[in-house]
Amino acid sequence: MAIVEASERRFCGALSHRLQADATTAGPSLTCGWRCTDGTLEAVSDRLGFIPLFYWSEGEKLLLSDSIRELARRLPRVRFDDRAVAAYLRLGYYIGDTTLLDGVRVLPPDSTLIWDGTLAMREKTQHPPAVFAGNRDEAVDEYIRLFSSAISTRLTPQIGRLTLSGGRDSRHILLELHRQGALPHDVVTLRRRNSTDDIAAADLAERLGLRCIVAEGVLDAFEVEAVKNRMNFYMADENGWYVHLLDHLDGPVFDGLAGDVLSNGLYFVGEVADLIDTGAFDDAARLFVRKHGGYLSYLSDEGRQRFSDELAEDLISQEFARHRGMANPVQSFVFWNRTRREIALLPIGMARSRVDTLLPYTDPDLLAFFLSLPHTVFGRQGFHDEVIGKAYPSFADVAFAEKRKPSYRFSERIVYSVRASKKLVGRFASWPRILSYAGAVVAGGSLKPLENPFSRLYPLLQARDELGIEL
Structure with a gap:
């Protein structure tokens, strides 16, 4: 620092x-x-x-x-x-x-x-790349070629331990390293209650003859959030899961940053893209918030008035205007905002404190290709699956991870409800609403009613205390 x-x-x-x-x-x-x-x-x-x-x-x-x-x-x-x-x-x-x-x-x-x-x-003036003029098969081949080049230009004599999830981005990296004869010595994955990530990662590692380290959560949810918030400058409601992997990093580490947004339609909304294309930025902002915005019923009246819909949508609308003219304006918006301002803090603000990080999906040539793909053809999910399936057909039978409903013991739900509620109490949270969420956690089997408001609001409350923010 x-x-x-x-x-x-x-x-x-x-x-x-x-x-x-x-x-x-x-x-x-x-x-x-x-x-x-x-x-x-x-x-x-x-x-x-x-x-x-x-x-x-x-x-x-x-x-x-x-x-x-x-x-x-x-x-x-x-x-x-x-x-x-x-x-x-x-x-x-x-x-x-x-x-x-x-x-x-x-x-x-x-x-x-x-x-x-x-x-x-x-x-520097950012000029939109020319729209990709080929068909879908040609785009698949171009993705395969450019990704292979992005990996080869980042190869080092000693490939570090790969963080492997059950998703597409890290799998693509590992299979391309295998194709180029540059496998890491082992991989690490995280066991999660809400996903089969560890199972899918272990299956793929076994097929490649690699040791798979399965990391367990070593800190409770509140310690994780506090550590994550400091490492992410109090500006991310995600990335907490990576805290459990920090002690397992052995670099240099390849990271799949941006693969999902750039090539698999994450957060894409076709109607929003159409509205941006026509210059209806205010309507696009309202629709995007409705589709992908978090619910705010946990905020107090003061919080909702101070941090109003009008303030938020005005800023989002102005930002949407910057992405008009892009082949996929929603993809461009999400990349230059969510990816750049939040998800990039995982390899940049967290992993880089321990090891060197390698980011093949943001290679200049590959990034320009991604940003040239028209949303009318490539906006929705599925493109990345096609690419991986064609490039590595012998691994097509290895399943990707699936979501699963986590279960928590009654004692865990009681403890979480009490601790989360106490931390959320303040001017910006509705105390009656937080109590109702706590009751839902205790009565049900999930922490989600409190997890969502906690992960979104706690970075601000922690920043208030640790940065001395005047209210």
Whole structure:
């Protein structure tokens, strides 16, 4: 963690700082950092904006850091950005370059911040790639070719332990490593109550003659959330499961980041894409929130009024406008917002603290191909399955993971209900509603009635306490 403070053209703190990720044969594909020379500070973000650099400026002062905690400690006042938080409460991630803190932003992708007493930002113009003109079979072949290249340019003499789920993204990586004769020495998966991930991962590993380490949860749900929130800058309601795997990482580690969004239609809504194409951004925002937004009945009246639908939908609408003209505007929106601002924090904010991470699905050529696929043909789920099936037909009989309904003992439900309810009490949560959710957990077999509001709201409550946010 590093921070630099600027007052007019004087600097104190880290006068230079560099971060990198995704090592390739040509060097890291993601690099960012800053340097202070001759009264000027120049900060550069990585090409995707995956490695967050936080900045704040007011008058003749600037703060720049790779840690929101370090930056918050030096702010003259620490407050929520109500519009950004409103969108987060509905979608679970932050939009554009906003953060949970008022006045604090992250550098946009592939941009340069220059400070010489005043702030200037240079952003490279993002031109939509030409729409893919081939048919579906040709697209499958192109995906296979480009993914093979993305893997080969990231091969190292020693392949680290692969984190293997029961899904498509990590399976594609492992099967391509096998095809190129570069298997890892073993794989690790996580046993979950709500999925057969561990079974599917172990089956595939056995077929390849690999040892499969099955990790168990070592921390309770509340410790996991607290650790995850700090490592994700208090800006993610997901990624907690990865805490259980941190001690098992042995790098460099291939990660399947973005494969589901870019090639298997995750969060795609055809009607939203059509609305964006026609410029009906407000309608698109309302529909997208209705389809993929979290329910907010757990919020108090004050919380719903302060972090209102209007604030959230206005920000989302403005962001949708930036993606008009893309071959698949919903895919583009989800990639540059959910993937970039939340899911990328898993390999960037969590795994990278332990090992080097490799991100083949965001290889420049492969990413350009993904973003060129028209939503009318490739928007819905199934494309990635076709690719894996054609590229590795001898493994087609190995089943993917399935969801399953988790069960919890009565004592577990009691303890979870009490602890979660106590942590959620405050100005933004409806106490009667939280009590009703707690009762549903105790009476039923699932923690879900409380898990959903807890995972969404607790990062904000923890940030309030640990960053000293004024309400």
